Amino acid sequence: MHFHPCKQFPVTEGEIRGIINSMKPKNSSGYDGMSTKILKLCGSQISKPLAFIIDKSIKTGVFLECLKYAVITPLHKRGDVSDMANYRPTISLLPVFSKIFEKAMHSRLNQHLQTNNILGTEQYGFRKGLLTEQATYSLTNNILMAWNKKIHIGGVFCDLTKAFDCVNHNIFIPKLEHYGIQGVILNWFKSYLIDRKQRTKISVNENQTRYCTWETVKQGVPQGSVLGPLLFTMYINDLPVSVTQGSKAILFNDDTSVLVTDKDFTRFKQKMNLALTSLDQWFTANQLVLNITKTNVIKFTPKTTEHVPLGISYKNYVLDEVNSTKFLGIHIDSHMNWKIHIEQISHKLSVACFTIKNLTHTLNPDILRMVYFAYFQPVLQYGIILGGNSAHAQQVFKLQKSNQDNV
Secondary structure, X not given: OOOOOOOOOOOOHHHHHHHHHHOOOOOOEOOOXXXXXXXXXXXXXXXXXXXXXXXXXXXXXXXOHHHOEEEEEEEEOOOOOOOHHHEEEEEEEOOXXXXXXXXXXXHHHHHHHHHOOOOOOOEOOOOOOOOHHHHHHHHHHHHHHHHHOOOEEEEEEOOEOOXXXXXXXXXXXXXXXXXXXXXXXXXXXXXXXXXEEEEEEEEEEOOEEEEOOOXXXXXXXXXXXXXXXXXXXXXXXXXXXXXXXXXXXXXXXXXXXEEEEEOOHHHHHHHHHHHHHHHHHHHHHOOOOEOHHHOEEEEEOOOOOOOXXXXXXXXXXXXXXXXXXXXXXXXEEOOOOOHHHHHHHHHHHHHHHHHHHXXXXXXXXHHHHHHHHHHHHHHHHOOHHHHOOOHHHHHHHHHHHHHHHHO
């Protein structure tokens, strides 16, 4: 398929002023010490020269070297504290001016993707107007439709290891070119991705901080960046084409799931194995790492159906066939009765109820309502369209009534 080349649009002073005004006033800063709070104070004075510099950057295809430095703060996940594999980069601080450059390019790239209808309908991540709940609705709707037609349906829920960090530039650049990112715009993205630097910030104690030396990043899209999520979406955009016939991929950025259906159970098991094999082949070709030990398989069945183990294996490893899995923050169970999901959120809501109740004697009603809308309502509201009609949902609404009495 041929896509039209990405068009260049002049960067204006008004556009840059709008970008600066939209940024949240934070005190955190990159290696240069400049924060968005300081930037917003002088936004009207620097918008014009900044617009000229960014416009020149795009027209010449050069992303400034001084904006390619990231400071990483690691967070321990689990296990041995001396093992670096047990840490994840919870915060990646880039220079604030880098984000202005990126926002300007993001709007142009996003317009190009929408105009040419490049991103597949299977991808829900980081796209305007699409939410995680819509991806979850697509998943559940396909399951219920299969049940209505008395068709076997199962899902492979993949876990990718450090997906953003594994993007291979030599593979990605030709993909960008295929999608119409050509000429100086392509050179700009090459300049943006290649020869980036980062160092790690280590807190020795409350009063002492150390920094590692600057090291060159050889692959990946920048963590904590504006463009990173959209670029990864483009990198993984051709994955749905690789899945076998009779399978449907549902993507939310690096969350990859595939539903498999068939009327015949033997063919269904074969398709499940083929789907997993085709996924792994795509991941291998694109140098993404499938964490097979955390990749789950579920056979979705109504309660009345007798469960028959699938025994899906890959490279001498039998995948875990689980009764439930977490999909975009919602616990999906094999019978779609939402019991496990409601139990999980009920625990979170109970903690929020306890906290709000303890605050009733110290905070005025307006502040209590703010606490309610910050800590209780988002947990209650997320996914309620899916599990709200469940027989198990009554306990959630009891907690809501209890909280309303407090606030």
